[in-house]
Amino acid sequence: MEQVLCCCKVYISESRNKAALDAIEMAAKLYPEAPIVNKFEDVPYNRVGYTLVSKMGPDPNSTSPLKNAVFKMVEAAFQEIDLGRHCGSHPRLGVVDHICFHPLLGVSLDHVAGIAKSLAADVGSRLQVATFLYGAAHYEGRLLDSLRRQLGYFKPNATGNQWAGGPESETLPLSPDEGPPHAVHRKGIVVIGATRWVDNYNVPIFSNDMVTVQRIARRVSGRGGGLQSVQSAALAHGKGIIEVACNLLDTSKVGGNEVQVEVDRLARKEGLDVGVGYYTDLSQDKIIECYLKQLSS
Known part of the structure:
Protein backbone atom coordinates (compact mmCIF):
# COMPACT_ATOMS: atom_id res chain seq x y z
CA MET A 1 0.00 0.00 0.00
CA GLU A 2 1.36 3.43 -0.95
CA GLN A 3 2.43 5.70 1.87
CA VAL A 4 0.38 8.89 2.19
CA LEU A 5 2.64 11.45 3.83
CA CYS A 6 2.50 15.15 4.66
CA CYS A 7 5.22 17.41 6.02
CA CYS A 8 5.07 20.57 8.13
CA LYS A 9 7.88 23.06 8.72
CA VAL A 10 7.62 25.20 11.84
CA TYR A 11 9.89 28.22 12.32
CA ILE A 12 10.17 29.65 15.83
CA SER A 13 11.90 32.89 16.80
CA GLU A 14 14.25 31.41 19.39
CA SER A 15 17.43 29.33 19.41
CA ARG A 16 19.25 30.42 22.57
CA ASN A 17 16.75 29.41 25.26
CA LYS A 18 17.22 25.66 25.68
CA ALA A 19 14.46 25.31 28.27
CA ALA A 20 11.95 26.87 25.88
CA LEU A 21 13.01 24.62 23.00
CA ASP A 22 12.85 21.55 25.26
CA ALA A 23 9.28 22.46 26.22
CA ILE A 24 8.29 22.92 22.57
CA GLU A 25 9.79 19.56 21.61
CA MET A 26 8.15 17.79 24.55
CA ALA A 27 4.79 19.19 23.40
CA ALA A 28 5.32 17.63 19.96
CA LYS A 29 6.06 14.25 21.54
CA LEU A 30 2.45 14.05 22.72
CA TYR A 31 1.77 12.92 19.13
CA PRO A 32 4.42 10.30 18.27
CA GLU A 33 2.61 9.59 14.99
CA ALA A 34 3.94 12.99 13.80
CA PRO A 35 7.61 13.01 14.83
CA ILE A 36 10.14 15.80 14.41
CA VAL A 37 12.51 14.44 11.74
CA ASN A 38 14.82 17.44 11.56
CA LYS A 39 15.78 20.44 13.68
CA PHE A 40 17.92 23.35 12.48
CA GLU A 41 19.11 25.91 15.04
CA ASP A 42 20.73 29.19 14.02
CA VAL A 43 22.15 31.25 16.88
CA PRO A 44 22.93 34.53 14.99
CA TYR A 45 19.42 34.50 13.56
CA ASN A 46 17.99 33.39 16.95
CA ARG A 47 15.68 31.06 15.07
CA VAL A 48 14.95 27.35 14.94
CA GLY A 49 13.23 25.32 12.25
CA TYR A 50 11.48 22.00 12.89
CA THR A 51 10.31 19.53 10.26
CA LEU A 52 7.53 17.10 11.18
CA VAL A 53 6.07 14.29 9.08
CA SER A 54 2.93 12.19 9.46
CA LYS A 55 0.71 9.79 7.56
CA MET A 56 -2.49 11.35 6.33
CA GLY A 57 -6.07 10.13 6.44
CA PRO A 58 -8.44 10.46 3.46
CA ASP A 59 -10.34 13.42 4.97
CA PRO A 60 -8.44 16.69 5.55
CA ASN A 61 -11.10 17.70 8.08
CA SER A 62 -10.59 14.60 10.21
CA THR A 63 -8.32 14.53 13.25
CA SER A 64 -4.73 14.99 12.10
CA PRO A 65 -1.80 13.99 14.34
CA LEU A 66 0.38 16.41 12.36
CA LYS A 67 -1.96 19.34 12.94
CA ASN A 68 -2.34 18.45 16.61
CA ALA A 69 1.42 18.13 17.14
CA VAL A 70 2.07 21.50 15.50
CA PHE A 71 -0.71 23.16 17.50
CA LYS A 72 0.83 21.90 20.75
CA MET A 73 4.23 23.24 19.67
CA VAL A 74 2.70 26.63 18.91
CA GLU A 75 0.89 26.67 22.24
CA ALA A 76 4.10 25.80 24.11
CA ALA A 77 6.09 28.42 22.19
CA PHE A 78 3.67 31.17 23.21
CA GLN A 79 3.90 30.04 26.83
CA GLU A 80 7.70 29.90 26.90
CA ILE A 81 8.83 32.79 24.68
CA ASP A 82 8.20 36.53 24.95
CA LEU A 83 8.66 38.27 21.59
CA GLY A 84 9.23 41.53 23.45
CA ARG A 85 12.55 40.14 24.70
CA HIS A 86 13.63 38.61 21.39
CA CYS A 87 16.51 39.88 19.26
CA GLY A 88 18.11 38.33 16.18
CA SER A 89 19.27 39.09 12.66
CA HIS A 90 16.51 37.14 10.92
CA PRO A 91 13.22 38.90 10.19
CA ARG A 92 10.17 37.62 12.05
CA LEU A 93 6.57 38.57 12.62
CA GLY A 94 5.94 36.58 15.77
CA VAL A 95 7.15 34.03 18.27
CA VAL A 96 5.96 31.40 15.79
CA ASP A 97 7.04 33.19 12.66
CA HIS A 98 6.04 30.80 9.89
CA ILE A 99 4.34 27.43 9.43
CA CYS A 100 4.09 25.68 6.08
CA PHE A 101 2.56 22.36 5.06
CA HIS A 102 3.88 20.40 2.06
CA PRO A 103 2.57 17.23 0.42
CA LEU A 104 5.21 14.47 0.36
CA LEU A 105 3.73 11.22 -0.98
CA GLY A 106 0.30 10.31 -2.29
CA VAL A 107 -1.45 13.43 -1.04
CA SER A 108 -2.73 16.49 -2.87
CA LEU A 109 -1.85 20.11 -2.22
CA ASP A 110 -5.54 20.82 -1.59
CA HIS A 111 -5.54 18.16 1.13
CA VAL A 112 -2.65 19.73 3.05
CA ALA A 113 -4.16 23.19 2.48
CA GLY A 114 -7.22 21.97 4.38
CA ILE A 115 -5.00 21.03 7.32
CA ALA A 116 -3.28 24.43 7.21
CA LYS A 117 -6.63 26.23 7.29
CA SER A 118 -7.85 24.06 10.16
CA LEU A 119 -4.68 24.81 12.15
CA ALA A 120 -5.04 28.55 11.45
CA ALA A 121 -8.62 28.48 12.75
CA ASP A 122 -7.48 26.80 15.97
CA VAL A 123 -4.53 29.17 16.50
CA GLY A 124 -6.75 32.18 15.87
CA SER A 125 -9.67 31.14 18.06
CA ARG A 126 -8.07 29.04 20.81
CA LEU A 127 -4.80 30.96 21.22
CA GLN A 128 -6.18 34.37 20.21
CA VAL A 129 -3.37 35.24 17.79
CA ALA A 130 -3.87 37.01 14.46
CA THR A 131 -3.16 34.45 11.73
CA PHE A 132 -2.56 35.00 8.01
CA LEU A 133 -2.84 32.37 5.27
CA TYR A 134 -0.91 32.07 2.01
CA GLY A 135 -0.37 29.69 -0.90
CA ALA A 136 -2.99 27.01 -1.47
CA ALA A 137 -4.41 27.71 2.01
CA HIS A 138 -5.48 31.22 0.95
CA TYR A 139 -8.55 31.75 -1.21
CA GLU A 140 -6.59 33.92 -3.67
CA GLY A 141 -3.37 31.88 -3.44
CA ARG A 142 -1.33 34.89 -2.36
CA LEU A 143 2.44 34.43 -2.20
CA LEU A 144 4.46 34.36 1.01
CA ASP A 145 6.92 37.07 -0.04
CA SER A 146 4.07 39.38 -1.06
CA LEU A 147 2.29 38.85 2.26
CA ARG A 148 5.50 39.46 4.18
CA ARG A 149 6.16 42.73 2.35
CA GLN A 150 2.68 43.96 3.18
CA LEU A 151 3.28 43.12 6.83
CA GLY A 152 6.66 44.90 6.96
CA TYR A 153 8.64 41.70 7.44
CA PHE A 154 11.84 42.78 5.68
CA LYS A 155 12.47 46.03 7.59
CA PRO A 156 14.92 45.74 10.54
CA ASN A 157 13.77 47.71 13.57
CA ALA A 158 17.06 47.81 15.52
CA THR A 159 20.68 48.81 14.90
CA GLY A 160 23.06 46.33 13.29
CA ASN A 161 20.38 44.98 10.92
CA GLN A 162 18.58 43.31 13.82
CA TRP A 163 14.95 42.63 14.62
CA ALA A 164 14.21 43.25 18.29
CA GLY A 165 11.14 43.28 20.51
CA GLY A 166 7.50 42.79 19.73
CA PRO A 167 5.37 44.73 17.23
CA GLU A 168 5.57 48.49 17.71
CA SER A 169 1.82 48.78 17.20
CA GLU A 170 -1.13 46.46 17.71
CA THR A 171 -2.65 47.82 14.50
CA LEU A 172 -2.24 45.54 11.48
CA PRO A 173 -1.95 46.74 7.85
CA LEU A 174 -4.09 43.78 6.71
CA SER A 175 -7.05 41.98 8.21
CA PRO A 176 -6.04 38.51 9.45
CA ASP A 177 -7.75 35.41 8.10
CA GLU A 178 -8.24 34.07 11.62
CA GLY A 179 -7.98 35.42 15.14
CA PRO A 180 -8.25 38.93 16.58
CA PRO A 181 -7.80 41.94 14.29
CA HIS A 182 -4.68 43.14 16.13
CA ALA A 183 -1.17 42.00 17.04
CA VAL A 184 -0.21 40.92 20.57
CA HIS A 185 3.09 42.41 21.74
CA ARG A 186 4.26 39.26 23.53
CA LYS A 187 3.28 36.89 20.70
CA GLY A 188 3.22 38.86 17.44
CA ILE A 189 1.32 37.22 14.59
CA VAL A 190 1.50 33.89 12.72
CA VAL A 191 1.72 33.12 8.99
CA ILE A 192 0.51 29.67 7.85
CA GLY A 193 0.59 28.30 4.32
CA ALA A 194 0.49 25.26 2.06
CA THR A 195 2.77 24.93 -0.98
CA ARG A 196 4.72 22.48 -3.05
CA TRP A 197 8.15 21.63 -1.69
CA VAL A 198 10.51 24.57 -0.94
Missing part, protein backbone atom coordinates in the same frame (compact mmCIF):
# COMPACT_ATOMS: atom_id res chain seq x y z
CA ASP A 199 14.25 24.31 -0.18
CA ASN A 200 16.15 26.97 1.75
CA TYR A 201 19.76 27.59 0.70
CA ASN A 202 22.00 30.25 2.27
CA VAL A 203 25.31 31.52 0.86
CA PRO A 204 27.70 33.44 3.17
CA ILE A 205 29.51 36.49 1.84
CA PHE A 206 32.45 37.78 3.89
CA SER A 207 31.57 41.44 4.12
CA ASN A 208 29.97 44.10 6.31
CA ASP A 209 28.68 46.00 3.27
CA MET A 210 24.95 45.38 3.56
CA VAL A 211 24.05 47.62 0.61
CA THR A 212 26.29 45.70 -1.77
CA VAL A 213 25.10 42.27 -0.58
CA GLN A 214 21.49 43.43 -0.84
CA ARG A 215 22.20 44.33 -4.47
CA ILE A 216 23.64 40.84 -5.05
CA ALA A 217 20.65 39.20 -3.37
CA ARG A 218 18.24 41.20 -5.51
CA ARG A 219 20.06 40.24 -8.73
CA VAL A 220 20.03 36.56 -7.76
CA SER A 221 16.27 36.51 -7.32
CA GLY A 222 13.63 36.00 -9.96
CA ARG A 223 12.02 39.27 -8.85
CA GLY A 224 15.30 41.06 -9.63
CA GLY A 225 15.68 39.47 -13.06
CA GLY A 226 17.94 36.63 -11.90
CA LEU A 227 17.14 32.98 -11.27
CA GLN A 228 13.49 32.16 -11.76
CA SER A 229 11.71 30.50 -8.82
CA VAL A 230 14.29 31.95 -6.39
CA GLN A 231 13.45 34.44 -3.64
CA SER A 232 16.37 35.96 -1.75
CA ALA A 233 17.31 38.42 0.97
CA ALA A 234 20.57 39.70 2.48
CA LEU A 235 20.77 38.98 6.23
CA ALA A 236 23.57 39.70 8.71
CA HIS A 237 24.91 36.42 10.09
CA GLY A 238 27.53 37.17 12.71
CA LYS A 239 30.62 39.36 12.59
CA GLY A 240 31.83 40.05 9.07
CA ILE A 241 29.31 37.78 7.34
CA ILE A 242 26.16 38.60 5.42
CA GLU A 243 24.18 35.74 3.92
CA VAL A 244 22.22 35.63 0.71
CA ALA A 245 19.33 33.61 2.11
CA CYS A 246 17.25 31.95 -0.61
CA ASN A 247 13.93 30.20 -0.93
CA LEU A 248 14.06 27.75 -3.86
CA LEU A 249 10.47 27.42 -5.00
CA ASP A 250 11.03 24.88 -7.77
CA THR A 251 14.07 22.69 -7.14
CA SER A 252 13.53 20.86 -10.45
CA LYS A 253 14.51 24.12 -12.18
CA VAL A 254 16.95 25.79 -9.77
CA GLY A 255 18.82 24.18 -6.89
CA GLY A 256 21.56 25.16 -4.49
CA ASN A 257 24.35 24.60 -7.03
CA GLU A 258 22.90 27.14 -9.45
CA VAL A 259 22.43 29.66 -6.63
CA GLN A 260 26.01 29.13 -5.45
CA VAL A 261 27.43 29.74 -8.95
CA GLU A 262 25.37 32.90 -9.44
CA VAL A 263 26.23 34.38 -6.03
CA ASP A 264 29.93 33.62 -6.70
CA ARG A 265 29.74 35.36 -10.08
CA LEU A 266 28.00 38.48 -8.76
CA ALA A 267 30.19 38.72 -5.64
CA ARG A 268 33.40 38.51 -7.71
CA LYS A 269 32.24 41.55 -9.68
CA GLU A 270 31.98 43.41 -6.37
CA GLY A 271 35.37 42.15 -5.15
CA LEU A 272 33.85 40.09 -2.34
CA ASP A 273 34.75 36.61 -1.12
CA VAL A 274 32.05 33.94 -0.88
CA GLY A 275 31.81 30.87 1.36
CA VAL A 276 30.17 27.52 0.67
CA GLY A 277 26.41 27.64 0.92
CA TYR A 278 24.25 25.22 2.88
CA TYR A 279 20.71 23.92 3.09
CA THR A 280 18.77 24.59 6.29
CA ASP A 281 16.79 21.35 6.04
CA LEU A 282 17.11 17.85 4.65
CA SER A 283 16.02 17.16 1.09
CA GLN A 284 12.49 15.95 0.46
CA ASP A 285 13.70 12.40 -0.20
CA LYS A 286 15.90 12.39 2.91
CA ILE A 287 13.03 13.57 5.08
CA ILE A 288 10.87 10.70 3.86
CA GLU A 289 13.75 8.28 4.49
CA CYS A 290 14.30 9.58 8.04
CA TYR A 291 10.59 9.37 8.83
CA LEU A 292 10.34 5.76 7.61
CA LYS A 293 13.42 4.83 9.68
CA GLN A 294 11.88 6.38 12.79
CA LEU A 295 8.65 4.55 12.06
CA SER A 296 10.38 1.16 11.72
CA SER A 297 12.35 1.66 14.95
Whole structure:
Protein backbone atom coordinates (compact mmCIF):
# COMPACT_ATOMS: atom_id res chain seq x y z
CA MET A 1 0.00 0.00 0.00
CA GLU A 2 1.36 3.43 -0.95
CA GLN A 3 2.43 5.70 1.87
CA VAL A 4 0.38 8.89 2.19
CA LEU A 5 2.64 11.45 3.83
CA CYS A 6 2.50 15.15 4.66
CA CYS A 7 5.22 17.41 6.02
CA CYS A 8 5.07 20.57 8.13
CA LYS A 9 7.88 23.06 8.72
CA VAL A 10 7.62 25.20 11.84
CA TYR A 11 9.89 28.22 12.32
CA ILE A 12 10.17 29.65 15.83
CA SER A 13 11.90 32.89 16.80
CA GLU A 14 14.25 31.41 19.39
CA SER A 15 17.43 29.33 19.41
CA ARG A 16 19.25 30.42 22.57
CA ASN A 17 16.75 29.41 25.26
CA LYS A 18 17.22 25.66 25.68
CA ALA A 19 14.46 25.31 28.27
CA ALA A 20 11.95 26.87 25.88
CA LEU A 21 13.01 24.62 23.00
CA ASP A 22 12.85 21.55 25.26
CA ALA A 23 9.28 22.46 26.22
CA ILE A 24 8.29 22.92 22.57
CA GLU A 25 9.79 19.56 21.61
CA MET A 26 8.15 17.79 24.55
CA ALA A 27 4.79 19.19 23.40
CA ALA A 28 5.32 17.63 19.96
CA LYS A 29 6.06 14.25 21.54
CA LEU A 30 2.45 14.05 22.72
CA TYR A 31 1.77 12.92 19.13
CA PRO A 32 4.42 10.30 18.27
CA GLU A 33 2.61 9.59 14.99
CA ALA A 34 3.94 12.99 13.80
CA PRO A 35 7.61 13.01 14.83
CA ILE A 36 10.14 15.80 14.41
CA VAL A 37 12.51 14.44 11.74
CA ASN A 38 14.82 17.44 11.56
CA LYS A 39 15.78 20.44 13.68
CA PHE A 40 17.92 23.35 12.48
CA GLU A 41 19.11 25.91 15.04
CA ASP A 42 20.73 29.19 14.02
CA VAL A 43 22.15 31.25 16.88
CA PRO A 44 22.93 34.53 14.99
CA TYR A 45 19.42 34.50 13.56
CA ASN A 46 17.99 33.39 16.95
CA ARG A 47 15.68 31.06 15.07
CA VAL A 48 14.95 27.35 14.94
CA GLY A 49 13.23 25.32 12.25
CA TYR A 50 11.48 22.00 12.89
CA THR A 51 10.31 19.53 10.26
CA LEU A 52 7.53 17.10 11.18
CA VAL A 53 6.07 14.29 9.08
CA SER A 54 2.93 12.19 9.46
CA LYS A 55 0.71 9.79 7.56
CA MET A 56 -2.49 11.35 6.33
CA GLY A 57 -6.07 10.13 6.44
CA PRO A 58 -8.44 10.46 3.46
CA ASP A 59 -10.34 13.42 4.97
CA PRO A 60 -8.44 16.69 5.55
CA ASN A 61 -11.10 17.70 8.08
CA SER A 62 -10.59 14.60 10.21
CA THR A 63 -8.32 14.53 13.25
CA SER A 64 -4.73 14.99 12.10
CA PRO A 65 -1.80 13.99 14.34
CA LEU A 66 0.38 16.41 12.36
CA LYS A 67 -1.96 19.34 12.94
CA ASN A 68 -2.34 18.45 16.61
CA ALA A 69 1.42 18.13 17.14
CA VAL A 70 2.07 21.50 15.50
CA PHE A 71 -0.71 23.16 17.50
CA LYS A 72 0.83 21.90 20.75
CA MET A 73 4.23 23.24 19.67
CA VAL A 74 2.70 26.63 18.91
CA GLU A 75 0.89 26.67 22.24
CA ALA A 76 4.10 25.80 24.11
CA ALA A 77 6.09 28.42 22.19
CA PHE A 78 3.67 31.17 23.21
CA GLN A 79 3.90 30.04 26.83
CA GLU A 80 7.70 29.90 26.90
CA ILE A 81 8.83 32.79 24.68
CA ASP A 82 8.20 36.53 24.95
CA LEU A 83 8.66 38.27 21.59
CA GLY A 84 9.23 41.53 23.45
CA ARG A 85 12.55 40.14 24.70
CA HIS A 86 13.63 38.61 21.39
CA CYS A 87 16.51 39.88 19.26
CA GLY A 88 18.11 38.33 16.18
CA SER A 89 19.27 39.09 12.66
CA HIS A 90 16.51 37.14 10.92
CA PRO A 91 13.22 38.90 10.19
CA ARG A 92 10.17 37.62 12.05
CA LEU A 93 6.57 38.57 12.62
CA GLY A 94 5.94 36.58 15.77
CA VAL A 95 7.15 34.03 18.27
CA VAL A 96 5.96 31.40 15.79
CA ASP A 97 7.04 33.19 12.66
CA HIS A 98 6.04 30.80 9.89
CA ILE A 99 4.34 27.43 9.43
CA CYS A 100 4.09 25.68 6.08
CA PHE A 101 2.56 22.36 5.06
CA HIS A 102 3.88 20.40 2.06
CA PRO A 103 2.57 17.23 0.42
CA LEU A 104 5.21 14.47 0.36
CA LEU A 105 3.73 11.22 -0.98
CA GLY A 106 0.30 10.31 -2.29
CA VAL A 107 -1.45 13.43 -1.04
CA SER A 108 -2.73 16.49 -2.87
CA LEU A 109 -1.85 20.11 -2.22
CA ASP A 110 -5.54 20.82 -1.59
CA HIS A 111 -5.54 18.16 1.13
CA VAL A 112 -2.65 19.73 3.05
CA ALA A 113 -4.16 23.19 2.48
CA GLY A 114 -7.22 21.97 4.38
CA ILE A 115 -5.00 21.03 7.32
CA ALA A 116 -3.28 24.43 7.21
CA LYS A 117 -6.63 26.23 7.29
CA SER A 118 -7.85 24.06 10.16
CA LEU A 119 -4.68 24.81 12.15
CA ALA A 120 -5.04 28.55 11.45
CA ALA A 121 -8.62 28.48 12.75
CA ASP A 122 -7.48 26.80 15.97
CA VAL A 123 -4.53 29.17 16.50
CA GLY A 124 -6.75 32.18 15.87
CA SER A 125 -9.67 31.14 18.06
CA ARG A 126 -8.07 29.04 20.81
CA LEU A 127 -4.80 30.96 21.22
CA GLN A 128 -6.18 34.37 20.21
CA VAL A 129 -3.37 35.24 17.79
CA ALA A 130 -3.87 37.01 14.46
CA THR A 131 -3.16 34.45 11.73
CA PHE A 132 -2.56 35.00 8.01
CA LEU A 133 -2.84 32.37 5.27
CA TYR A 134 -0.91 32.07 2.01
CA GLY A 135 -0.37 29.69 -0.90
CA ALA A 136 -2.99 27.01 -1.47
CA ALA A 137 -4.41 27.71 2.01
CA HIS A 138 -5.48 31.22 0.95
CA TYR A 139 -8.55 31.75 -1.21
CA GLU A 140 -6.59 33.92 -3.67
CA GLY A 141 -3.37 31.88 -3.44
CA ARG A 142 -1.33 34.89 -2.36
CA LEU A 143 2.44 34.43 -2.20
CA LEU A 144 4.46 34.36 1.01
CA ASP A 145 6.92 37.07 -0.04
CA SER A 146 4.07 39.38 -1.06
CA LEU A 147 2.29 38.85 2.26
CA ARG A 148 5.50 39.46 4.18
CA ARG A 149 6.16 42.73 2.35
CA GLN A 150 2.68 43.96 3.18
CA LEU A 151 3.28 43.12 6.83
CA GLY A 152 6.66 44.90 6.96
CA TYR A 153 8.64 41.70 7.44
CA PHE A 154 11.84 42.78 5.68
CA LYS A 155 12.47 46.03 7.59
CA PRO A 156 14.92 45.74 10.54
CA ASN A 157 13.77 47.71 13.57
CA ALA A 158 17.06 47.81 15.52
CA THR A 159 20.68 48.81 14.90
CA GLY A 160 23.06 46.33 13.29
CA ASN A 161 20.38 44.98 10.92
CA GLN A 162 18.58 43.31 13.82
CA TRP A 163 14.95 42.63 14.62
CA ALA A 164 14.21 43.25 18.29
CA GLY A 165 11.14 43.28 20.51
CA GLY A 166 7.50 42.79 19.73
CA PRO A 167 5.37 44.73 17.23
CA GLU A 168 5.57 48.49 17.71
CA SER A 169 1.82 48.78 17.20
CA GLU A 170 -1.13 46.46 17.71
CA THR A 171 -2.65 47.82 14.50
CA LEU A 172 -2.24 45.54 11.48
CA PRO A 173 -1.95 46.74 7.85
CA LEU A 174 -4.09 43.78 6.71
CA SER A 175 -7.05 41.98 8.21
CA PRO A 176 -6.04 38.51 9.45
CA ASP A 177 -7.75 35.41 8.10
CA GLU A 178 -8.24 34.07 11.62
CA GLY A 179 -7.98 35.42 15.14
CA PRO A 180 -8.25 38.93 16.58
CA PRO A 181 -7.80 41.94 14.29
CA HIS A 182 -4.68 43.14 16.13
CA ALA A 183 -1.17 42.00 17.04
CA VAL A 184 -0.21 40.92 20.57
CA HIS A 185 3.09 42.41 21.74
CA ARG A 186 4.26 39.26 23.53
CA LYS A 187 3.28 36.89 20.70
CA GLY A 188 3.22 38.86 17.44
CA ILE A 189 1.32 37.22 14.59
CA VAL A 190 1.50 33.89 12.72
CA VAL A 191 1.72 33.12 8.99
CA ILE A 192 0.51 29.67 7.85
CA GLY A 193 0.59 28.30 4.32
CA ALA A 194 0.49 25.26 2.06
CA THR A 195 2.77 24.93 -0.98
CA ARG A 196 4.72 22.48 -3.05
CA TRP A 197 8.15 21.63 -1.69
CA VAL A 198 10.51 24.57 -0.94
CA ASP A 199 14.25 24.31 -0.18
CA ASN A 200 16.15 26.97 1.75
CA TYR A 201 19.76 27.59 0.70
CA ASN A 202 22.00 30.25 2.27
CA VAL A 203 25.31 31.52 0.86
CA PRO A 204 27.70 33.44 3.17
CA ILE A 205 29.51 36.49 1.84
CA PHE A 206 32.45 37.78 3.89
CA SER A 207 31.57 41.44 4.12
CA ASN A 208 29.97 44.10 6.31
CA ASP A 209 28.68 46.00 3.27
CA MET A 210 24.95 45.38 3.56
CA VAL A 211 24.05 47.62 0.61
CA THR A 212 26.29 45.70 -1.77
CA VAL A 213 25.10 42.27 -0.58
CA GLN A 214 21.49 43.43 -0.84
CA ARG A 215 22.20 44.33 -4.47
CA ILE A 216 23.64 40.84 -5.05
CA ALA A 217 20.65 39.20 -3.37
CA ARG A 218 18.24 41.20 -5.51
CA ARG A 219 20.06 40.24 -8.73
CA VAL A 220 20.03 36.56 -7.76
CA SER A 221 16.27 36.51 -7.32
CA GLY A 222 13.63 36.00 -9.96
CA ARG A 223 12.02 39.27 -8.85
CA GLY A 224 15.30 41.06 -9.63
CA GLY A 225 15.68 39.47 -13.06
CA GLY A 226 17.94 36.63 -11.90
CA LEU A 227 17.14 32.98 -11.27
CA GLN A 228 13.49 32.16 -11.76
CA SER A 229 11.71 30.50 -8.82
CA VAL A 230 14.29 31.95 -6.39
CA GLN A 231 13.45 34.44 -3.64
CA SER A 232 16.37 35.96 -1.75
CA ALA A 233 17.31 38.42 0.97
CA ALA A 234 20.57 39.70 2.48
CA LEU A 235 20.77 38.98 6.23
CA ALA A 236 23.57 39.70 8.71
CA HIS A 237 24.91 36.42 10.09
CA GLY A 238 27.53 37.17 12.71
CA LYS A 239 30.62 39.36 12.59
CA GLY A 240 31.83 40.05 9.07
CA ILE A 241 29.31 37.78 7.34
CA ILE A 242 26.16 38.60 5.42
CA GLU A 243 24.18 35.74 3.92
CA VAL A 244 22.22 35.63 0.71
CA ALA A 245 19.33 33.61 2.11
CA CYS A 246 17.25 31.95 -0.61
CA ASN A 247 13.93 30.20 -0.93
CA LEU A 248 14.06 27.75 -3.86
CA LEU A 249 10.47 27.42 -5.00
CA ASP A 250 11.03 24.88 -7.77
CA THR A 251 14.07 22.69 -7.14
CA SER A 252 13.53 20.86 -10.45
CA LYS A 253 14.51 24.12 -12.18
CA VAL A 254 16.95 25.79 -9.77
CA GLY A 255 18.82 24.18 -6.89
CA GLY A 256 21.56 25.16 -4.49
CA ASN A 257 24.35 24.60 -7.03
CA GLU A 258 22.90 27.14 -9.45
CA VAL A 259 22.43 29.66 -6.63
CA GLN A 260 26.01 29.13 -5.45
CA VAL A 261 27.43 29.74 -8.95
CA GLU A 262 25.37 32.90 -9.44
CA VAL A 263 26.23 34.38 -6.03
CA ASP A 264 29.93 33.62 -6.70
CA ARG A 265 29.74 35.36 -10.08
CA LEU A 266 28.00 38.48 -8.76
CA ALA A 267 30.19 38.72 -5.64
CA ARG A 268 33.40 38.51 -7.71
CA LYS A 269 32.24 41.55 -9.68
CA GLU A 270 31.98 43.41 -6.37
CA GLY A 271 35.37 42.15 -5.15
CA LEU A 272 33.85 40.09 -2.34
CA ASP A 273 34.75 36.61 -1.12
CA VAL A 274 32.05 33.94 -0.88
CA GLY A 275 31.81 30.87 1.36
CA VAL A 276 30.17 27.52 0.67
CA GLY A 277 26.41 27.64 0.92
CA TYR A 278 24.25 25.22 2.88
CA TYR A 279 20.71 23.92 3.09
CA THR A 280 18.77 24.59 6.29
CA ASP A 281 16.79 21.35 6.04
CA LEU A 282 17.11 17.85 4.65
CA SER A 283 16.02 17.16 1.09
CA GLN A 284 12.49 15.95 0.46
CA ASP A 285 13.70 12.40 -0.20
CA LYS A 286 15.90 12.39 2.91
CA ILE A 287 13.03 13.57 5.08
CA ILE A 288 10.87 10.70 3.86
CA GLU A 289 13.75 8.28 4.49
CA CYS A 290 14.30 9.58 8.04
CA TYR A 291 10.59 9.37 8.83
CA LEU A 292 10.34 5.76 7.61
CA LYS A 293 13.42 4.83 9.68
CA GLN A 294 11.88 6.38 12.79
CA LEU A 295 8.65 4.55 12.06
CA SER A 296 10.38 1.16 11.72
CA SER A 297 12.35 1.66 14.95
